[in-house]
Amino acid sequence: MSVISMNQLKKYYGKNRGVECVTFDVEEGEIFGFIGPNGAGKSTTIKLLLDLLRPDSGSASIFGLDTVKESSRIKESLGYVPGEVRYYPDMRVGQLLDTTLRFHHKNPSDFLGLRNELCSLFDIDVTKKFEDLSLGNKKKAAIAQALIHSPRLIILDEPTNGLDPLIQKYLFDYLKKLNKSGATILFSSHNLTEVQANCSRAAFIREGRIIELEDLTANFRKEKVISVIFADNAPAFILPQSMPEASHLRQTGENEYTFNYKGDTETLLSYLSALSPVDLTVENASLESRFLSYYEGGSKK
Amino acid sequence: MNVLRLELTNLRKGLLIWSSILAISVFLFMAFFPSMGNTNMNDVLSAETGAFTPELLQAFGLDQLPDFSVIQEFFAYEMQYVALAGCVYAALRGAGALIGEETSGTIEYLFAQPVRRSNIYFQKLAASVITFFTYSAAISAASFLSLLAFKSKKTDLTAAASGFSKILLGMFFSGLVFLCVGFLMSACLKSARQVTASATGIVFGTYILGVFAKAFESKIDGIGNLIYFSPLDYAMPADILRDGFQIRFVILGLALMVICIGAGYAIYLKRDLKS
Numbered sequence: 001m002s003v004i005s006m007n008q009l010k011k012y013y014g015k016n017r018g019v020e021c022v023t024f025d026v027e028e029g030e031i032f033g034f035i036g037p038n039g040a041g042k043s044t045t046i047k048l049l050l051d052l053l054r055p056d057s058g059s060a061s062i063f064g065l066d067t068v069k070e071s072s073r074i075k076e077s078l079g080y081v082p083g084e085v086r087y088y089p090d091m092r093v094g095q096l097l098d099t100t101l102r103f104h105h106k107n108p109s110d111f112l113g114l115r116n117e118l119c120s121l122f123d124i125d126v127t128k129k130f131e132d133l134s135l136g137n138k139k140k141a142a143i144a145q146a147l148i149h150s151p152r153l154i155i156l157d158e159p160t161n162g163l164d165p166l167i168q169k170y171l172f173d174y175l176k177k178l179n180k181s182g183a184t185i186l187f188s189s190h191n192l193t194e195v196q197a198n199c200s201r202a203a204f205i206r207e208g209r210i211i212e213l214e215d216l217t218a219n220f221r222k223e224k225v226i227s228v229i230f231a232d233n234a235p236a237f238i239l240p241q242s243m244p245e246a247s248h249l250r251q252t253g254e255n256e257y258t259f260n261y262k263g264d265t266e267t268l269l270s271y272l273s274a275l276s277p278v279d280l281t282v283e284n285a286s287l288e289s290r291f292l293s294y295y296e297g298g299s300k301k
Numbered sequence: 302m303n304v305l306r307l308e309l310t311n312l313r314k315g316l317l318i319w320s321s322i323l324a325i326s327v328f329l330f331m332a333f334f335p336s337m338g339n340t341n342m343n344d345v346l347s348a349e350t351g352a353f354t355p356e357l358l359q360a361f362g363l364d365q366l367p368d369f370s371v372i373q374e375f376f377a378y379e380m381q382y383v384a385l386a387g388c389v390y391a392a393l394r395g396a397g398a399l400i401g402e403e404t405s406g407t408i409e410y411l412f413a414q415p416v417r418r419s420n421i422y423f424q425k426l427a428a429s430v431i432t433f434f435t436y437s438a439a440i441s442a443a444s445f446l447s448l449l450a451f452k453s454k455k456t457d458l459t460a461a462a463s464g465f466s467k468i469l470l471g472m473f474f475s476g477l478v479f480l481c482v483g484f485l486m487s488a489c490l491k492s493a494r495q496v497t498a499s500a501t502g503i504v505f506g507t508y509i510l511g512v513f514a515k516a517f518e519s520k521i522d523g524i525g526n527l528i529y530f531s532p533l534d535y536a537m538p539a540d541i542l543r544d545g546f547q548i549r550f551v552i553l554g555l556a557l558m559v560i561c562i563g564a565g566y567a568i569y570l571k572r573d574l575k576s
Contacts, residue, residue, distance in 0.1 A: 013573075052412050052574045072417045080413035086406030088311060096410075103303050103414035146413075 001028045003153055003184040008058035009048055018044035018053070020208035026186050026201075031179050033195035033202035033216070034188040035287075037295055041208040042188040043083055046157050050080060062153065076104065079146035083157035083188075085138040087130045093141045094126035097148050104149040111148060118144040121170055135162040143171060147178070154178070156187035160194060172198050196287040204294050211294055216287070223262050223285035228277045230255045243271060248293035260285060260293060304411065304421050308428035312394070319390045320436045323383060324443035330379045331447035337369040356516040367539065372448060372456050373464030377538040383440065384472045385508060388533055391433050391476035392500035395483025397493060398425045399569060404493035408574050422569050426484060426562065433480055437473045444469060464542050471536025471546065478532040478554045479504060481561040488565040488572065507531045529553060 004026040011018035019041035026032045036042050047053045049060055051071035060067040062074045087096060097115055098108040108115075119126055122140040130138060139162045146154060154175070160168045172194065175185055189195050195202055196216060204212040226246075230237060237257045239246045245263030252258050261268055265282075272280060283289070350358060367374035399422070402408040411421060444465055452458065479500075486499050511531030518525030528534050535550035 050409075050412055051418075052409065054571065054573055072415050072420075075413060075415040078413070080409075082406075082409045082413075084406065087410055088307075088407055090311070090314075099303065099307065100414065103416060145410075 002026065003028045003030075004049065004060070004062050004186060006045070006049075006058070006060045009045065009055050009060055010057045011044055011048060011053055011055050017041075017208050019048070019205075022048075022058070022205070022208070022210055024203045024210050024213055026184060028184055029179065029182065030201060031175065031185045031199045032187075033199035034186060034205065035190075035192065035195060035202050035291065036188075036205035037190075040205045042205060043157055044208075045205070046155060046188065049155065050075075077152040079149065079151035079154045081139075081142045081146045081154075081156040081159050083161065085135075085142040087138070087142070089131035090129060092127055092129050093124055093133075093144075096130070096141065096145055097126065100145045100148055106149060114150070115144075115148060118147060121174060122167060136164065136167070139163055140167065147174075152183060154183055154185045154187075156185070158189055159187055160189065160191060168194070192287040192291055202287070204291070206294060212290075214287075214290065223260055223290075225258060225283045225285050225289045226261050226268065226272075227252070227256070227258045227279075227281040227283075228272060229253070229279040230257075230275065230277050234275070237275070240271065243267065248290075250293060258289075258293075260290070302424065303414070304416060304424035305428050305431075307411075308398075308425055309431065312428060312432045315394075316432050316435060320439035323386055323390075323436075324439045327379070327383055327440060327443045328447045328450075331376065331444075331451050334369075334372055334375050334447075334451045335453065337375055370453075372452055373461045373468070373542060374539075376444065376448075376461075376465060377468055377542045380444075380468050380472060380538040384475060384533060384536075384538060385504065387436070387440065387472055387476045388479045388504045389501055390436060391480040392483040392504050393496065394429045394433055395480040396486045396490065396496045396500040398429050398484060399487040399565075400490045400496065401487075401493045403575055412574060418570055419566070422566055429480055429484065430477070433476055434473070437469065437476065440472070441469045467541050467545065468538040471538060471541040474546075474551070474554060475532050475536045478535065478557055481558040481565075482532070485561040485565040485568075488568040504533075508533050511537075532557070 002025040006022050006024055009019055009022040022041065022045050034042055034045070044053065048055055049062065049067055051067050054068060063077065065074050067074065091099075101108045101111055115126075118124070122144060124137070124140050124144055128137070130141070133141065139159070143156075143159065146156070159171060163171065175183075176198065179185055199216050202214045202216055203210050204214065228237070232255060234255055237249075237251075239249050239259060243263065246259050246261045246268075249257060249259040367378045369375045369378070402411060445462070448458075448461055448465055452461065482503060483500055486503070487496075490496065490499065507530055510527045511534040514525050514527035514531065514534075518528075532554060534540075535554045536546065540547075
């Protein structure tokens with residue numbers, strides 16, 4: 001069952017593109033990564049889901065409820081960590097957590113255990129005012145306020161931005177724990193290692209369009225990145241139609257090419273040996289190599 | 302009521318500053334009444350203002366020279382300036398209510414909570430009205446305290462209290478109109494940086510229209526109708542004291558409030574909340 005469903009979302013800010021066409025689903029119980037370079041449309045997509053922005057066309061639903069018409073009901077079960085944390089400067093962290101619980105019609109005194117657990121885990125001082133907090137501490141407080149009411153869906157916009165590596169580890173350990181107990185998680189990130197390590201699937205967005213949905217579990221591990229160098233006088237290399245398992249060809253040097261390959265090694269080697277390459281490298285595909293293939297001018301086959 | 306509570310908390314500091322400064326100003330200005338309360342001062346003022354053109358007298362609210370030996374008339378003269386300041390506060394309060402959260406970015410927190418846009422709109426409106434009411438209550442308290450402190454022996458306390466009440470109520474009414482106009486502006490503005498200029502501009506701009514309307518109504522046909530664009534003139538202290546509330550201005554003010562709140566609501570429900 002899809003917890004989040006987006007259907008051809010389009011949003012322009014005047015003449016400037018926010019997102020052009022965003023369509024993907026996040027299934028219940030997934031940890032889903034949302035990847036793209038700056039300005040690709042990640043935050044716009046998240047703000048459309050939160051009904052901060054209204055789409056020009058297309059629609060989205062969360063828990064089967066329309067994000068525009070039933071936004072308030074959706075947020076009863078949603079925790080959100082903004083990319084840039086800007087809360088009320090005069091407010092203390094403890095007040096923010098209590099206010100969040102009151103918004104969810106919950107009595108703060110019933111959640112003291114969870115509050116203490118989160119504050120202890122992320123090393124949060126609840127007596128501090130937001131105007132006195134560093135970027136990282138603001139982010140930790142934002143994470144705590146998103147989790148304090150035990151939401152079924154957690155949306156995080158670049159959650160590790162500003163966090164030290166230890167807190168990043170605690171965060172993902174805690175998110176995985178919540179995920180095991182049924183929470184669905186969507187987070188956007190530039191950090192491909194953390195997406196690869198923690199997500200079951202990821203969506204790549206480029207210039208406002210979803211260009212690939214990637215299974216990061218079994219299928220992804222089968223994929224290899226092939227780098228091949230030919231002699232100076234060799235003709236331009238192209239991927240043959242007879243090898244559909246090869247994709248994302250890009251030229252990385254004068255006679256150097258890289259592509260992704262999911263098929264059997266024997267077929268690949270017999271094809272390449274006929275072209276007499278001077279060098280050949282085979283690596284397991286990483287999300288980084290996939291990212292580069294999408295955003296470094298690589299053309300999808 | 303969480304938005305209301307949050308908003309009231311955020312508005313506390315501004316309320317305290319505006320209320321304190323203007324309440325103290327009212328009290329200190331009224332402290333001049335005992336020295337104004339002799340008839341010689343009235344003669345001096347009449348002689349001095351006799352040289353002014355009618356337009357200039359109008360601009361200073363002296364077209365019908367008050368009797369400064371009567372405390373409520375002295376108060377009415379003083380309060381036209383306090384009312385102007387109060388309307389600036391009300392307009393600022395209204396204009397900053399919605400857009401302020403967007404520019405500061407706190408709207409992202411508010412909108413992650415299970416609360417409807419309509420609730421945010423009306424709870425913010427309620428918070429602004431409560432804040433302005435509290436401000437008006439502080440001004441009223443300072444006014445009545447000054448009445449008791451500086452009244453003369455010949456002051457008719459009942460008449461003075463009645464006059465004070467009408468003036469203060471009128472001031473609250475004009476302020477509410479500006480608050481609602483400000484609220485509509487808040488739903489339309491693109492940044493909180495535009496709030497101060499827009500709010501003070503609308504108050505002083507309409508005030509000047511009112512001055513023109515009164516100063517030149519006998520000289521230029523139709524210019525007197527500009528008075529309807531000046532909410533301050535719907536309940537100008539001296540006019541209220543002399544003639545009481547005029548039903549046409551009350552209806553116009555109420556209609557303006559309803560239109561601004563309705564239009565602001567329609568715009569806010571549809572707009573993108575940028576942070």
